[in-house]
Amino acid sequence: MQDALIERLSAPVPRYTSYPTAPHFDESLGADVYAGWLANLDGRNRLSLYAHIPYCDRLCWFCACHTKHTLRYEPVEAYLKGLHAEIATVGARVSKDTPVTALHFGGGSPTLLKPEDMVALKASLVRNFNFSAGCEISVEMDPNDLDEARYDGLAAMGMTRASLGIQDFDPKVQKAINRIQTFEQTREVVEAVRARGVRSVNCDILYGLPHQTLETMAETVRAILSLSPDRIALFGYAHVPWMKKHQNMIDEKALPGVVARYAQMTMAAGMLTAAGYEAIGIDHFARPGDTLAVAAREGTLRRNFQGYTDDQADALIGLGASSIGQLPEGYAQNIPATGEYLRRVEAGGLAVVRGYALTQEDRARAWVIERVMCDFGFSFADLGRRHPALLPAIRAEAQTFAATDRDGLCRIAGDRFELTAAGRPFARTVAAVFDAHLSTGRGRHSIAV
Known part of the structure; x- marks a missing residue:
């Protein structure tokens, strides 16, 4: 494909994990409207839950998530207290006839939680919502957080899918994005979760990172393939420093251009399909027997705020600061600032401050x-x-x-x-x-x- 054509077709557009997209949410939709939407859920609906942990013990410079850096656990403990309060408030407004079929812990770094806090959080969710048998429980994992006690805590939570952010194993690239993570650490995580019965492991790779080349990408892909993950996400790095100021720490002169990004993407995709993975949508790959691949073949693949999914739930409830819910009537987003979030939920209120009602x-x-x-x-x-x-x-x-x-x-x-x-x-x-x-x-x- 001609370079000029790639440049033109790569003009900025939304990622379309929702429609309308989040910039079109507004403050005219608040807690009162959201309360009515929650009350409308019943046994005719299937429900997914998303719980957001907006803390990391290191800040990766490439990250575009709602999170903050902390080296102290006290802010995390305070946040969890508020999250428990929100779970109780929201759960009380949803009919217990509504079955929960999927639960996703994201961040931030959910794996920085102490094992006992992981177990307590899952128990709070089970008390307040109707979990169906076979509910899928997925957790985003940072290998640098993990130890034997946390592996055991995740197993006690009933984790069924482990999601590992890898990005790139090249030391120069890792230094440039402040994400030091060795292959050996990553392999240890994969082995540890599989030993505890986790049936699905997925890995994230980024292309378009500073100092990344076709050679470093190829080495990273080969290393990841040696781990035999069930799913692989191949994301393009989204450089949005106007939204995430810490991305200014990345040297823009070291970023590959659009044509180089396209070459990295197509090379990595070719390696993955040659290894037997099926291409799913624009940036996912899965083993043929994986439920994501089955959904793609059967025409039931979905897309939500976590990306591609085989989750067929009718509604998604977002819990935690900044989280977004998608209900039959529209979208609802919690306030991002953790201090104001805690003030609202600890007073027994809902934290929704903006959203969008669908026409x-x-x-x-x-x-x-x-x-x-x-x-x-x-x-x-x-x-x-x-x-x-x-x-x-x-x-x-x-x-x-x-x-x-x-x-x-x-x-x-x-x-x-x-x-x-x-x-x-x-x-x-x-x-x-x-x-x-x-x-x-x-x-x-x-x-x-």
């Missing part, structure tokens, strides 16, 4: 964008069955884009709008065609590759 047009466009991101296309007949009023407008947009597409990104094939093989790496760019909010100019985004 029928939003629902139709959200479905289309999710199918483009997950299946690289959609059926007009399916769209018509789900959202008949929006079919004419969206079909016209798709037909116009396909007719004027001089880059060979997409086509109309019978009843389907679909991306070509050349267009799939630029699914975010194509999805943006159907984004009616993007032109309002709210928010800045990372580049598309």
